[in-house]
Amino acid sequence: MSWGDVGAGALRAAFPLALWGVVAATQAAWRRDGRFLASARMTAIATLALVTVASLAMVGALVSHDFSLHYVAENNARETPTYFSAISLWAALEGSILLWTTILAGAVVYVAWRGTRELPRLATTALALLFAMLSFFLLLVVTPAADPFVRLDAVPLNGRGPNPLLQDHWLMGLHPPLLYLGYVLFSIPFAYAMASLILGEGGDRWMVATRRSALVAWALLGIGIVAGGWWSYNVLGWGGYWAWDPVENAAIMPWLAATAYLHSVMVEEKRRMLRTWNLALVIGTFALTILGTFLTRSGVVNSVHSFSQSAIGPLLLGYLAAVLALSVGLLLWRSARLADSGPVAPISREAVFLFQNVLFVAVTLTVLLGTLYPLAVEALSGDQVSIGSPYFDRVAVPLGLALLFLMGVGPQLPWHGASRATLERQFAAPVVTSGALALVALVVGVRGTAAVLAFALAGFVCATVAQELARGIRARGTLHGESATTAFANLFKRSGRRYGGYVVHVGVAVIALAIAMSQAQAVQAEATLGPGGTMEVAGRTVVFEGLRDVVEPRRTQVVADLRVIDGGGSAPLVAALSYYPNATGAIGSPGIRSSATEDVYAILAAYDGRSRAWATIQIRIIPLVSWLWIGGAIVGIGALIAALPAARARERLVAATVPAGAGAE
Amino acid sequence: MSVARRTTAGASGRRLLLITALAVAVGIGWSALAALGPSAIYYLTPTEAKAKQIAPGTTARLGGQVEVGTLRYDETTRDLRFILADGVTRTLVIGRGAPPALLREGAGAVVEGVFATDGSFRASSVIAKHDEVYAPPSPSQTPPHRTP
Numbered sequence: 160m161s162w163g164d165v166g167a168g169a170l171r172a173a174f175p176l177a178l179w180g181v182v183a184a185t186q187a188a189w190r191r192d193g194r195f196l197a198s199a200r201m202t203a204i205a206t207l208a209l210v211t212v213a214s215l216a217m218v219g220a221l222v223s224h225d226f227s228l229h230y231v232a233e234n235n236a237r238e239t240p241t242y243f244s245a246i247s248l249w250a251a252l253e254g255s256i257l258l259w260t261t262i263l264a265g266a267v268v269y270v271a272w273r274g275t276r277e278l279p280r281l282a283t284t285a286l287a288l289l290f291a292m293l294s295f296f297l298l299l300v301v302t303p304a305a306d307p308f309v310r311l312d313a314v315p316l317n318g319r320g321p322n323p324l325l326q327d328h329w330l331m332g333l334h335p336p337l338l339y340l341g342y343v344l345f346s347i348p349f350a351y352a353m354a355s356l357i358l359g360e361g362g363d364r365w366m367v368a369t370r371r372s373a374l375v376a377w378a379l380l381g382i383g384i385v386a387g388g389w390w391s392y393n394v395l396g397w398g399g400y401w402a403w404d405p406v407e408n409a410a411i412m413p414w415l416a417a418t419a420y421l422h423s424v425m426v427e428e429k430r431r432m433l434r435t436w437n438l439a440l441v442i443g444t445f446a447l448t449i450l451g452t453f454l455t456r457s458g459v460v461n462s463v464h465s466f467s468q469s470a471i472g473p474l475l476l477g478y479l480a481a482v483l484a485l486s487v488g489l490l491l492w493r494s495a496r497l498a499d500s501g502p503v504a505p506i507s508r509e510a511v512f513l514f515q516n517v518l519f520v521a522v523t524l525t526v527l528l529g530t531l532y533p534l535a536v537e538a539l540s541g542d543q544v545s546i547g548s549p550y551f552d553r554v555a556v557p558l559g560l561a562l563l564f565l566m567g568v569g570p571q572l573p574w575h576g577a578s579r580a581t582l583e584r585q586f587a588a589p590v591v592t593s594g595a596l597a598l599v600a601l602v603v604g605v606r607g608t609a610a611v612l613a614f615a616l617a618g619f620v621c622a623t624v625a626q627e628l629a630r631g632i633r634a635r636g637t638l639h640g641e642s643a644t645t646a647f648a649n650l651f652k653r654s655g656r657r658y659g660g661y662v663v664h665v666g667v668a669v670i671a672l673a674i675a676m677s678q679a680q681a682v683q684a685e686a687t688l689g690p691g692g693t694m695e696v697a698g699r700t701v702v703f704e705g706l707r708d709v710v711e712p713r714r715t716q717v718v719a720d721l722r723v724i725d726g727g728g729s730a731p732l733v734a735a736l737s738y739y740p741n742a743t744g745a746i747g748s749p750g751i752r753s754s755a756t757e758d759v760y761a762i763l764a765a766y767d768g769r770s771r772a773w774a775t776i777q778i779r780i781i782p783l784v785s786w787l788w789i790g791g792a793i794v795g796i797g798a799l800i801a802a803l804p805a806a807r808a809r810e811r812l813v814a815a816t817v818p819a820g821a822g823a824e
Numbered sequence: 825m826s827v828a829r830r831t832t833a834g835a836s837g838r839r840l841l842l843i844t845a846l847a848v849a850v851g852i853g854w855s856a857l858a859a860l861g862p863s864a865i866y867y868l869t870p871t872e873a874k875a876k877q878i879a880p881g882t883t884a885r886l887g888g889q890v891e892v893g894t895l896r897y898d899e900t901t902r903d904l905r906f907i908l909a910d911g912v913t914r915t916l917v918i919g920r921g922a923p924p925a926l927l928r929e930g931a932g933a934v935v936e937g938v939f940a941t942d943g944s945f946r947a948s949s950v951i952a953k954h955d956e957v958y959a960p961p962s963p964s965q966t967p968p969h970r971t972p
Binding site: 505513520524528536554764 | 899
């Protein structure tokens with residue numbers, strides 16, 4: 160039996176099982192019959208086992224270069240190293256859908272075993288919906304739409320090899336699975352929300368039950384986006400990390416909508432408001448994950464006409480339409496049970512959350528408009544149009560700064576409304592810090608309104624967080640007699656959601672600062688040099704030592720050896736262009752020397768093809784850019800703290816006695 | 825937190841807030857729509873550009889073939905010139921800086937920039953066009969080889 164037989168067999172067995180899962184979970188929810196629930200649970204385990212076997216079979220086929228499979232022949236070659244062979248599971252459409260299906264089967268098992276214990280009826284209804292989604296994706300992989308195990312009649316001696324861009328950097332092993340995990344895990348809050356509407360529950364049980372999965376999905380998607388930027392920075396070789404490309408937009412849109420959701424959830428928990436809004440946000444987020452998959456997987460981004468060339472495009476679009484029709488229909492049907500009321504003071508935490516939501520949704524819709532506009536123009540007039548980054552920047556930069564401001568303000572305001580005294584107590588120190596940092600930025604030579612504002616607002620956010628931490632530590636010291644370090648640890652242990660959230664805010668402030676500085680303050684120089692030639696960039700001397708050719712089994716490289724000399728000494732730096740046999744173009748491998756203050760980014764732009772006598776070298780000095788990746792890690796750590804179950808035993812005592820504004824989570 | 829303040833900040837506060845939020849949303853939406861048209865960059869062949877009579881100064885993207893025997897790059901002045909052709913129309917493209925390493929005569933290229941009044945195209949970026957087989961395969965891939 161070959162890898163292909165195992166994989167194809169496993170998927171074909173899993174499909175009817177998933178369909179049975181829909182029936183069993185529906186029966187279990189409808190008749191409240193424990194035997195059906197037990198069956199649904201076993202079905203979930205069996206389905207997960209089968210799709211895992213299929214995924215592993217594909218990895219096995221890739222690693223063992225089994226070119227009898229179409230997918231392997233297209234995306235692998237004998238020369239491909241084992242690591243890049245294994246991660247070619249997500250190098251193309253079919254494998255990506257298989258990975259998606261596997262993660263979704265994992266989510267099904269989680270809900271079947273964990274969720275149904277806490278909320279039997281709600282979770283079982285959600286389980287039926289998740290089984291239905293899983294059935295759809297299994298349908299894709301057992302039909303020609305996205306069958307990964309299609310065989311070739313004539314087995315080639317070697318395959319084409321993975322796309323060069325995918326075998327050039329280890330981050331490709333991290334970035335796509337993180338995005339898919341993020342995308343797929345949003346299915347859980349969505350399924351619970353729909354289950355709640357189907358059952359006619361007016362409350363927020365669905366939301367509380369899926370708080371953690373929404374947070375984890377959001378964090379994984381966010382880290383996946385940052386990892387994608389990092390990959391792009393390391394591989395695409397133009398010194399940037401974000402270009403408002405449609406495939407990038409496809410990932411950022413659900414993340415933006417989910418960020419709005421994670422915050423408005425707190426308003427519903429505390430104030431019993433925004434019920435319809437929260438449901439709309441969770442529907443929107445989920446729909447955007449499908450839209451993202453549709454945009455990246457149907458080829459529609461390249462040309463509207465590639466849409467009809469495979470079955471996957473129409474199927475995904477049909478799925479999106481069905482999801483939207485059903486969910487919006489349910490929402491309208493149950494709208495009478497979702498009424499909420501309550502006053503909103505203009506200066507209160509809920510008001511800040513409201514504005515934050517309006518801004519996040521506005522950014523999401525702006526990105527959506529800019530992403531879909533070229534498709535609409537091409538479909539209607541046949542003209543090919545692209546929307547450049549000025550459009551996106553024009554909206555994203557001011558709104559991003561406004562959101563940064565609200566991020567500092569929100570946690571400092573109490574629910575229900577704030578008095579003047581509260582405002583003074585909460586904002587005096589952060590505002591002073593913010594002004595001081597803006598001054599420091601101006602003194603050290605930062606120019607540009609957005610960059611200086613980013614400094615001021617990032618300082619503002621960090622100061623509010625430091626103030627909250629200091630107050631929390633002092634309160635625990637007074638109440639429980641704890642030392643500062645113990646109190647610090649206990650704040651995170653006992654109110655992980657709140658303090659984890661603060662850590663996330665610090666991470667976002669760091670990212671904002673890194674973006675502002677790397678965009679506004681980067682310096683660039685280009686020179687064509689012969690061996691031994693030098694160029695000056697921002698106080699550094701770059702020496703071009705010469706070119707050499709490196710021949711590897713899977714690629715050949717032209718390597719430029721450089722030496723960067725600055726006040727601290729001299730260090731070698733290597734920029735290269737890699738040629739892969741299956742690509743007409745070269746892949747740039749920029750030389751990057753990172754430090755806490757700036758990156759030296761070297762690009763081999765052109766070279767003498769005949770005698771290797773000269774090379775054109777571009778050097779960019781990009782300030783603070785490594786803090787973008789560090790900020791991503793801080794966000795991840797914060798989300799992890801917030802997602803961990805809190806030790807809640809004595810939290811109430813503390814929360815009830817600390818000063819106003821610090822009391823509410 | 826007094827009961828009195830809650831009631832004064834009640835229904836009217838909520839309405840005020842909703843109206844403000846709505847105004848903000850409309851403002852953002854309006855500014856986005858206004859920015860959309862001017863930011864749209866048409867992707868044309870030289871023949872289409874000629875037919876459409878793209879005004880000098882309007883950013884456009886031209887796709888075509890680098891005509892064999894026309895690619896010139898002067899290392900000292902950093903002046904880059906080539907003819908971009910689509911079989912019917914030939915357009916002189918003038919850029920600055922070294923051509924991307926994979927730009928070859930006879931191969932496809934995409935240039936972004938503006939037409940000058942003399943009909944030549946002043947490219948702000950030159951991208952060598954890739955083999956069509958390698959369409960974006962991953963969820964976050966940007967087009968390779970931007971040369972700003």
